[in-house]
Amino acid sequence: MTTIRTVRPAGRPAAWRRVGGATPTGLVFIVPALIAFGVFIAYPLVRTFTLSTTSTVGFGDSVSVGLRNYWLLLHDPVFLKAARVTAIYTLVTTVLQTVVPLALALLIHAGPRRSAIIYRTILFVPATISLAVTGLLWRLGFAPTFGPVNRILADIGLGSLQHPWLGDTSTVLPAIIVVSLWQSTGLFVLIFHARLSGLDPTISDAARIDGASALREAWSVTIPSIRPVIDLVVMLNVISGLKVFDLNYVMTNGGPLHASESFSTYTYQLTFGSTGGGVSSLGYGSALSAVVFLLTAVITIVLYRLRRSEP
Amino acid sequence: MMISDQGSESAGPRLAASDVSRRRVLQVAGLGVGTVALGPLLAACSSSKKSGAASDTVQMWDWTTEFDLAPTIKSYEAANSGAKIARRSIVFNSYQPALQAALTAKNEPDIFLGANLTLQLGAANRIVDIKQAMGQGFLDGMFPSINMQSQVGDKQYSIGWEAQSFGIFYNKTLLARAGVSPPQTWDELIRMAPVIRSKTGATPLAMTGTPGNNLCDFFMPLITQAADDPQVALDLDAHTKSGVTWKSQPVIDALTKVKDLVDAKVFDPGLLAVDEDTGRAAFTSGKAAMLFTGSFYVTVLRSSASKQFLSEYAIAKTPAWASGQRHWTANQAGTAFSISSRSKNIDAAVTWLKYLYEPTRYATLMNQTNGMPAVKASIAAVDSPDIKQMAQWLTDGDGCSHIFFGVGTGTALTDGITSIIQGNASPQAAAAAIEDAVVQARRR
Numbered sequence: 001m002t003t004i005r006t007v008r009p010a011g012r013p014a015a016w017r018r019v020g021g022a023t024p025t026g027l028v029f030i031v032p033a034l035i036a037f038g039v040f041i042a043y044p045l046v047r048t049f050t051l052s053t054t055s056t057v058g059f060g061d062s063v064s065v066g067l068r069n070y071w072l073l074l075h076d077p078v079f080l081k082a083a084r085v086t087a088i089y090t091l092v093t094t095v096l097q098t099v100v101p102l103a104l105a106l107l108i109h110a111g112p113r114r115s116a117i118i119y120r121t122i123l124f125v126p127a128t129i130s131l132a133v134t135g136l137l138w139r140l141g142f143a144p145t146f147g148p149v150n151r152i153l154a155d156i157g158l159g160s161l162q163h164p165w166l167g168d169t170s171t172v173l174p175a176i177i178v179v180s181l182w183q184s185t186g187l188f189v190l191i192f193h194a195r196l197s198g199l200d201p202t203i204s205d206a207a208r209i210d211g212a213s214a215l216r217e218a219w220s221v222t223i224p225s226i227r228p229v230i231d232l233v234v235m236l237n238v239i240s241g242l243k244v245f246d247l248n249y250v251m252t253n254g255g256p257l258h259a260s261e262s263f264s265t266y267t268y269q270l271t272f273g274s275t276g277g278g279v280s281s282l283g284y285g286s287a288l289s290a291v292v293f294l295l296t297a298v299i300t301i302v303l304y305r306l307r308r309s310e311p
Numbered sequence: 312m313m314i315s316d317q318g319s320e321s322a323g324p325r326l327a328a329s330d331v332s333r334r335r336v337l338q339v340a341g342l343g344v345g346t347v348a349l350g351p352l353l354a355a356c357s358s359s360k361k362s363g364a365a366s367d368t369v370q371m372w373d374w375t376t377e378f379d380l381a382p383t384i385k386s387y388e389a390a391n392s393g394a395k396i397a398r399r400s401i402v403f404n405s406y407q408p409a410l411q412a413a414l415t416a417k418n419e420p421d422i423f424l425g426a427n428l429t430l431q432l433g434a435a436n437r438i439v440d441i442k443q444a445m446g447q448g449f450l451d452g453m454f455p456s457i458n459m460q461s462q463v464g465d466k467q468y469s470i471g472w473e474a475q476s477f478g479i480f481y482n483k484t485l486l487a488r489a490g491v492s493p494p495q496t497w498d499e500l501i502r503m504a505p506v507i508r509s510k511t512g513a514t515p516l517a518m519t520g521t522p523g524n525n526l527c528d529f530f531m532p533l534i535t536q537a538a539d540d541p542q543v544a545l546d547l548d549a550h551t552k553s554g555v556t557w558k559s560q561p562v563i564d565a566l567t568k569v570k571d572l573v574d575a576k577v578f579d580p581g582l583l584a585v586d587e588d589t590g591r592a593a594f595t596s597g598k599a600a601m602l603f604t605g606s607f608y609v610t611v612l613r614s615s616a617s618k619q620f621l622s623e624y625a626i627a628k629t630p631a632w633a634s635g636q637r638h639w640t641a642n643q644a645g646t647a648f649s650i651s652s653r654s655k656n657i658d659a660a661v662t663w664l665k666y667l668y669e670p671t672r673y674a675t676l677m678n679q680t681n682g683m684p685a686v687k688a689s690i691a692a693v694d695s696p697d698i699k700q701m702a703q704w705l706t707d708g709d710g711c712s713h714i715f716f717g718v719g720t721g722t723a724l725t726d727g728i729t730s731i732i733q734g735n736a737s738p739q740a741a742a743a744a745i746e747d748a749v750v751q752a753r754r755r
Binding site (some may be wrong): 254 | 333361394407408411412414415417427428431432434437514520521522523579581582583584585589591592646694715717719720721722725726729730732735751752754755
């Protein structure tokens with residue numbers, strides 16, 4: 001009987017055989033990706049942290065100030081406002097942009113297949129428009145004098161509800177959230193519907209035979225079956241909420257009175273100077289970037305662990 | 312490698328030893344990585360023009376997209392053998408971030424509009440002393456206020472290209488329907504606001520209220536009006552003199568005036584959501600009786616408004632603080648060129664700028680775009696009656712600062728004024744908040 005035994009060729013030390021589970025040849029092939037990671041992610045990250053310990057406008061003397069920028073951040077009312085706005089925006093959009101698309105996907109899935117294609121297409125159209133263009137369109141839409149939103153309200157007899165939506169600190173964030181929901185619903189409907197279409201129909205049939213209502217079936221059978229996709233959508237919405245920039249910048253530039261100021265718009269203002277002028281604070285802006293990075297990393301890790309810990 | 316007990320090789324697939332060796336793979340991979348890295352390295356080297364020999368191409372950045380300099384550049388290059396001008400126009404809202412990035416990367420153009428960064432750039436020796444570069448005699452032809460805006464000590468860091476003044480553009484038809492004339496004071500405007508609304512249905516005064524420099528353009532001259540002294544606003548912006556504070560009485564008085572205007576419904580109720588386009592559209596469509604804006608609007612108005620509207624509008628001075636007092640209004644250069652001190656083409660840049668400022672050529676360029684000249688002698692050559700009228704205010708001595716150069720001024724002022732418009736704060740509290748914000752910004 002022939003048996004196989006492994007013979008190490010002479011001259012090759014054991015340590016070279018495998019490094020972290022990869023052969024040296026394999027490592028060579030990932031070098032380009034490692035270079036790209038180093039140049040575009042690792043280096044800027046390290047540079048941001050080192051800049052955050054300096055006071056500089058970017059083109060003059062750079063003074064080392066240690067952790068003073070972080071201390072100033074904790075006492076910066078605009079930073080605290082931006083934190084509040086980002087948290088509210090992330091929480092509300094995550095809930096709305098998960099629940100609403102899921103409900104729509106369930107409704108579409110329950111209907112005829114032909115109409116599903118039509119509904120999915122109609123809902124997906126806003127997702128094909130870039131965020132910057134979306135922001136511009138809705139800025140005009142919400143304009144107090146000329147905007148169609150106020151005009152439509154007047155035309156349908158709800159003129160008393162006319163409002164400077166983007167000019168009021170109490171309505172600006174809800175207005176931006178509505179726009180975000182409008183823009184992103186189609187994409188998440190598509191994701192949910194794709195998963196629903198892949199479910200085994202016999203499970204739903206069994207539930208109906210057992211007398212489950214449509215709502216009961218959705219809650220107890222369908223939704224648990226697509227739980228991984230729901231987790232993914234939640235994660236995508238959280239990350240997207242934490243780094244929101246386009247809509248806030250284009251529609252309101254963070255105003256009025258920073259009522260729509262997110263971490264990203266404030267970082268942009270600090271780093272490049274506010275729109276229309278203003279001296280930048282590159283070191284301080286870098287400190288804010290570093291804080292946002294750490295916050296995002298922590299939240300993402302927590303979410304990931306929660307997903308992994310579920311049965 | 313797997314070998315059977317019998318010493319023969321296993322029947323599994325294997326490459327012949329001659330086909331691939333580890334050394335060969337490393338060589339190929341190294342060559343590939345080197346090739347990939349070469350591109351960015353070469354690009355980085357070539358973009359760092361400051362480290363190489365001087366080229367005859369003068370790089371120039373601005374946001375004055377309305378100026379067609381192509382024919383002027385062509386004639387300059389034809390007249391100066393070997394000279395090349397590479398001009399890049401960037402829209403206003405994107406200009407400063409682009410400039411900031413270029414300055415941080417030490418890759419700024421030879422000539423650029425320093426905007427609000429001018430004084431900081433001068434302090435950091437990143438731009439040349441224009442007095443040294445172009446000569447005091449050259450600068451004596453500018454409006455003094457335009458020279459002063461970039462002066463620190465005995466140095467000057469920019470040369471004004473286009474001056475600005477602000478006033479009230481008004482709709483003659485609507486004001487006639489309301490039975491009023493352009494207001495001479497703010498109190499007059501407050502009194503006529505309900506009349507204009509009731510008789511025309513129009514907003515009395517449209518203005519940009521979204522975050523940006525617009526509210527500061529309105530407010531800084533208001534401080535000068537309250538103090539009746541243009542030095543007050545300059546000192547506040549600089550914030551270096553002992554005892555100077557945004558909590559001072561002129562600022563509180565100016566904020567109180569804003570509150571009075573808001574309470575009298577002079578502005579659109581949604582002022583904080585009114586951007587530049589919306590405000591202008593309200594004016595040209597008859598939804599606003601008046602518009603507070605600058606001389607730069609003339610060229611936009613003449614090219615975009617209907618023929619009928621062009622015969623319906625006129626321009627009046629910014630209302631004064633009280634009857635008989637000066638109609639203090641903006642008088643600084645919205646666009647002023649600086650020369651990079653790191654440039655290898657400083658002489659070529661100066662030659663090009665002097666070519667641009669040649670009196671006949673400069674006047675022609677200003678007339679092509681209804682621009683307000685920063686050069687005093689060129690006012691006489693202005694064709695546009697609107698620009699002539701607004702420029703006269705400067706020569707009459709009604710001019711004061713409206714552009715902020717100090718660290719933190721812009722954001723602090725915008726927030727303070729916004730809190731008054733929103734009704735969130737009293738003038739005293741808003742003034743204190745402005746002071747706190749400026750102090751905090753300067754600690755960074």
